[in-house]
Amino acid sequence: MDNDQNVLFGIYCPPHPHPLLAPELNDGYKNLRNAYDNLRDKIQASGADIILIYSTTWPSIVGHQIQAHPEPEWTHVDDDFHYLGSMPYKFNIDTEFADAYRDAAESRGLHSRTVAYDGFPIDTGSVVALSLLNPDNNIPACIVSSNMYSNRSETMVLGKAARDALSNQGKKAVVVVVASLSNRMFTEHINPRDDKIHSPKDDEWNKKILEFFRDGRLEDLSQLSRDIHGQIRIQKVAAYKPVWWMAATMGQHNNYHGEVLAYEPLHGSGGAVIQLTPSNESIGDKEFDEDDVEYYHGDRNVLDRGNL
Amino acid sequence: MKKGQVVLGCLAPHPPHLVYAENPEQNEPFSEGGWETLRWGYNRLARKLKKVDYDVMVIFTPHWATYIGTHFLGLPKFSSLSVDPIFPNIFRYKYDLDVDVELAEEMHKAASEAGIITKMMTNPDFRIDYGTITSCHMLNPEWDKPIITISSNRNAHYYSGEVMNEQAKALGEACLKAIEKSGKKVVLVSSHSLSHRHFVTESPLPEDMSREHIYNHSQYVWDMKMIKMMRDGKMKEVIDIMPEYTEQTIAETEAGGLSWMMAAMGLPDYPAEIYGYQSVIGTGNAVVAWDPNSKTREIVL
Numbered sequence: 001m002d003n004d005q006n007v008l009f010g011i012y013c014p015p016h017p018h019p020l021l022a023p024e025l026n027d028g029y030k031n032l033r034n035a036y037d038n039l040r041d042k043i044q045a046s047g048a049d050i051i052l053i054y055s056t057t058w059p060s061i062v063g064h065q066i067q068a069h070p071e072p073e074w075t076h077v078d079d080d081f082h083y084l085g086s087m088p089y090k091f092n093i094d095t096e097f098a099d100a101y102r103d104a105a106e107s108r109g110l111h112s113r114t115v116a117y118d119g120f121p122i123d124t125g126s127v128v129a130l131s132l133l134n135p136d137n138n139i140p141a142c143i144v145s146s147n148m149y150s151n152r153s154e155t156m157v158l159g160k161a162a163r164d165a166l167s168n169q170g171k172k173a174v175v176v177v178v179a180s181l182s183n184r185m186f187t188e189h190i191n192p193r194d195d196k197i198h199s200p201k202d203d204e205w206n207k208k209i210l211e212f213f214r215d216g217r218l219e220d221l222s223q224l225s226r227d228i229h230g231q232i233r234i235q236k237v238a239a240y241k242p243v244w245w246m247a248a249t250m251g252q253h254n255n256y257h258g259e260v261l262a263y264e265p266l267h268g269s270g271g272a273v274i275q276l277t278p279s280n281e282s283i284g285d286k287e288f289d290e291d292d293v294e295y296y297h298g299d300r301n302v303l304d305r306g307n308l
Numbered sequence: 309m310k311k312g313q314v315v316l317g318c319l320a321p322h323p324p325h326l327v328y329a330e331n332p333e334q335n336e337p338f339s340e341g342g343w344e345t346l347r348w349g350y351n352r353l354a355r356k357l358k359k360v361d362y363d364v365m366v367i368f369t370p371h372w373a374t375y376i377g378t379h380f381l382g383l384p385k386f387s388s389l390s391v392d393p394i395f396p397n398i399f400r401y402k403y404d405l406d407v408d409v410e411l412a413e414e415m416h417k418a419a420s421e422a423g424i425i426t427k428m429m430t431n432p433d434f435r436i437d438y439g440t441i442t443s444c445h446m447l448n449p450e451w452d453k454p455i456i457t458i459s460s461n462r463n464a465h466y467y468s469g470e471v472m473n474e475q476a477k478a479l480g481e482a483c484l485k486a487i488e489k490s491g492k493k494v495v496l497v498s499s500h501s502l503s504h505r506h507f508v509t510e511s512p513l514p515e516d517m518s519r520e521h522i523y524n525h526s527q528y529v530w531d532m533k534m535i536k537m538m539r540d541g542k543m544k545e546v547i548d549i550m551p552e553y554t555e556q557t558i559a560e561t562e563a564g565g566l567s568w569m570m571a572a573m574g575l576p577d578y579p580a581e582i583y584g585y586q587s588v589i590g591t592g593n594a595v596v597a598w599d600p601n602s603k604t605r606e607i608v609l
């Protein structure tokens with residue numbers, strides 16, 4: 001593997017505010033909260049220089065927006081779950097990285113801009129993730145939007161630009177992708193105690209996706225994204241993009257150690273907290289031909305070179 | 309008590325560019341103008357509204373999107389700063405507005421009785437969306453009337469454009485019942501663009517009108533078709549083809565605003581007043597009003 005060391009590990013986590021605001025409402029929300037708390041400790045002990053968030057609940061239209069206010073501060077309220085309470089926040093943003101990410105995106109042909117405005121409405125998913133994973137702001141963060149029109153190529157390039165920026169700045173990152181698995185919620189108000197995944201079909205697909213994550217098969221999931229979109233995503237945006245960005249940012253291969261810390265329903269949607277760590281351990285138990293190949297060296301000698 | 313009524317319905321697009329171009333004191337960024345065709349149309353409609361006797365403005369907005377039912381603003385006052393998440397460079401607006409909570413609760417109750425999933429929004433920290441603010445500012449820059457914002461339930465995403473249309477109509481009919489019961493005179497506002505494909509880049513000066521045009525010709529042709537039907541008083545036909553139109557032009561009607569408003573106004577068969585049509589960052593926008601009073605109804609454009 002090349003410069004994957006720039007990403008210490010990746011996290012996939014859900015955008016809804018229940019684990020932050022109301023973990024006591026059911027055991028599942030509490031379980032998700034415990035998973036966040038667990039990852040919070042791992043992040044704090046990781047030596048990471050930056051937490052980089054890609055949030056599916058921050059849509060953009062004009063290119064790709066990158067948060068660059070050094071200390072954004074507000075009290076956020078969710079459009080649907082306002083009755084669960086308010087989310088006051090104050091974050092520590094790595095503005096130098098934000099600028100570098102914008103430049104890297106521009107030099108890869110993307111339209112991108114930083115945003116640094118008092119009172120800018122940081123989205124629910126980013127607020128939930130940062131509040132739970134980095135509560136004391138010990139590690140600077142950065143957030144990038146999800147362009148509502150962008151599709152695979154553009155999203156992959158946005159991920160590669162994140163790699164460029166990390167590599168250029170020599171920073172070690174924990175990358176956080178904020179997204180549901182299946183994202184169909186119940187369209188009525190429910191008793192939280194009765195929360196469950198919206199349908200057995202959504203549940204089965206979610207579990208299959210978790211199997212891939214558990215096996216560290218990020219590239220395989222990336223290639224399944226269009227099927228995932230068609231099967232278990234409501235048609236809000238053009239495509240299911242978060243795994244594309246995650247794979248492009250972390251490295252497009254299957255050599256990861258995956259851990260599913262929690263999988264629970266959030267008002268019917270599939271909420272999973274997952275950790276994915278670059279690894280060399282999968283030599284021997286995975287296919288040898290799923291790497292992101294830049295130069296073809298011929299067939300591998302699997303016996304002495306493993307998956308490198 | 310006299311029966312309440314809808315005294316005017318307005319299709320009021322909310323690109324924040326329009327407020328930006330007006331340079332009101334509430335908005336921080338400064339512009340050199342732009343989008344005059346729409347703004348001057350809006351200005352004229354705002355002058356008409358000054359002569360209309362009404363108690364409250366009820367707005368249906370795509371930018372308070374809810375997936376669990378339809379929500380209503382439920383506190384008497386909201387005061388804060390609204391920063392557009394998409395165009396923060398041009399819209400950072402300090403607002404201070406009053407809500408007619410009594411009528412909001414009546415609408416909530418009527419909708420609920422009609423089988424629609426509903427919720428009152430009573431969190432004081434809740435931020436008012438820029439759709440509400442832009443449409444209301446352009447229609448009534450003095451903010452001297454209370455408003456009610458109704459969220460847009462996104463059935464189009466969960467089910468289909470057809471389901472969205474039916475549910476929005478049911479909501480409109482329920483809101484009308486509440487309005488009639490209240491004895492109030494109400495202006496309805498459907499806050500959205502028509503065709504809704506944006507450019508994904510922005511010129512260095514957003515108000516550079518040499519760059520502004522519709523995203524593509526097919527969007528334009530569809531928009532013109534809709535406007536012609538509005539002009540001809542064919543609102544039943546407009547609502548009937550709404551799912552098709554919305555799909556073809558990814559129109560912002562997908563949130564249900566126009567279907568809601570037209571149902572609450574009994575699907576007008578009289579000509580709409582057309583105040584202007586122009587593109588904003590590629591999207592198609594029309595300022596249109598429906599005046600149920602034939603004595604004050606005008607041919608504007």
Ligand SMILES: [Fe+2]
Nearest residue numbers: 322370439560
């Ligand atoms: Fe809009």
